[in-house]
Amino acid sequence: MSTVPQEEVPKHLQVQKFRIEPLYELRIEVANDIPVTVKLVDGIAEIFGTELARAREYKLPLSAKLAMFTWQGANVEVVGAPTVLYVAENKSMPNALNIHHNLERQRVEAETNKDVKGPRIMIAGPTDAGKSTLCKILANYATRKFRKPIFVDLDVGQGQVSLPTSVAATVVDSPLDLYHGFSMSAPLVFSAGSTSPSESVERYRNAVERLAQVVNGRLHLDNDARVGGLIVNTCGWIEDLGFTLLKEAAKEFDVDRIMVLGSDKLESMLKSSLAADLPRCHIVKLTQSGGAVQRSREYRISSRTSRIKEYFYGPEGELSPQRIKVPLDSVKLYSIGKRYKAPAGTLPADYESKASPLEPEAIAITTNHLQSIFAVPHATSVVSSRDVSMAHVSFCVSQSCRWLPLNALLSNVYRTSFL
Numbered sequence: 001m002s003t004v005p006q007e008e009v010p011k012h013l014q015v016q017k018f019r020i021e022p023l024y025e026l027r028i029e030v031a032n033d034i035p036v037t038v039k040l041v042d043g044i045a046e047i048f049g050t051e052l053a054r055a056r057e058y059k060l061p062l063s064a065k066l067a068m069f070t071w072q073g074a075n076v077e078v079v080g081a082p083t084v085l086y087v088a089e090n091k092s093m094p095n096a097l098n099i100h101h102n103l104e105r106q107r108v109e110a111e112t113n114k115d116v117k118g119p120r121i122m123i124a125g126p127t128d129a130g131k132s133t134l135c136k137i138l139a140n141y142a143t144r145k146f147r148k149p150i151f152v153d154l155d156v157g158q159g160q161v162s163l164p165t166s167v168a169a170t171v172v173d174s175p176l177d178l179y180h181g182f183s184m185s186a187p188l189v190f191s192a193g194s195t196s197p198s199e200s201v202e203r204y205r206n207a208v209e210r211l212a213q214v215v216n217g218r219l220h221l222d223n224d225a226r227v228g229g230l231i232v233n234t235c236g237w238i239e240d241l242g243f244t245l246l247k248e249a250a251k252e253f254d255v256d257r258i259m260v261l262g263s264d265k266l267e268s269m270l271k272s273s274l275a276a277d278l279p280r281c282h283i284v285k286l287t288q289s290g291g292a293v294q295r296s297r298e299y300r301i302s303s304r305t306s307r308i309k310e311y312f313y314g315p316e317g318e319l320s321p322q323r324i325k326v327p328l329d330s331v332k333l334y335s336i337g338k339r340y341k342a343p344a345g346t347l348p349a350d351y352e353s354k355a356s357p358l359e360p361e362a363i364a365i366t367t368n369h370l371q372s373i374f375a376v377p378h379a380t381s382v383v384s385s386r387d388v389s390m391a392h393v394s395f396c397v398s399q400s401c402r403w404l405p406l407n408a409l410l411s412n413v414y415r416t417s418f419l
Helices: 093-112 131-143 201-221 223-228 241-252 264-273 297-313
Strands: 015-020 024-029 036-043 057-060 065-070 074-079 084-089 120-124 150-153 166-171 188-191 230-233 257-261 282-286 332-336 360-363 408-410
Touching (some): 015 065, 015 084, 024 074, 093 131, 093 223, 120 131, 131 230, 201 223, 264 282
Parallel strands (some): 150 230, 257 282, 332 408
Antiparallel strands (some): 024 065, 036 074, 150 166, 166 188, 332 360
């Protein structure tokens, strides 16, 4: 029986087989239009710390960048046409495993002694250093020990738990789904106003503060969460004001470990600046994985759009969001952090400015807000943004606004292209 040459097989049906030696990984980058599935033929392998079942086909998300790693060796099959596909040694995984063992030792101690907190670890570093990947690995390794850590996502540009423009937290009680990622079923989410903290600094700072208050309360009341501890992901803005926001977040969540990826300077600055406020916090620099990929601006925009679409329609389009039309005059749109506040040095000596950077300001709804993502406030009155949580809506324009607690929406500095 003759066989069809590989080049004549449709791209989505092409099969490639690989042998991965121990401590090596198969690095895969998926195109945005050709599906890819992977299968573990024999051996033991994992993706982001999630162990793969033998002989099961796993569909990978479009545009995904990931790796199949093995501690003991594995044979795998790849169906489809990834844009990048190669085997390489991963020298950073032993570090990740060592971190996990240290975290688990602290969890065991917290389990037997209620006066001991579970581990609170923060992952910091520049953009594209592999922070999100390490967070996923540590979260998955924790669930394999039947722990229930809280994952905190402070990266407003990526949105692993909810949408970009938000900070969020969720309990991780099972291994992450390779296609869906972190569960979005019951996360705690606060609007930060933008995909970059630099565009809405005070709103971002307030969102992180409020998130930390609620998360710390959960750790105090929930023993499983207390033992499981925190895994905090951060954004890649680490210079100047970005560094200040990083320090503030570390203090808000009272972290006891900071793992720094890819920056000697950041490690040194954190050690010197947090010595007084977090004296028992261990700050360690880790070697950046060779598999960390630099993402282009176009890729980031595409990923955010995909994430927003997934939020409304589901990863595979299985959801059907309801569109509600409301008259324009029945909804008020507010902006936060846009009011100008004069510098203290320009004010009279006896004058104290009452302007608040978090004071909501009513703005007109215009065509500039088409295809925008708005946050829904759950406060009882419009006084400040202190009680703003996040529930995104597709905003069109007919009848009543009973679905809005305050008949108000909060503007974000972000628009999408598919709504």
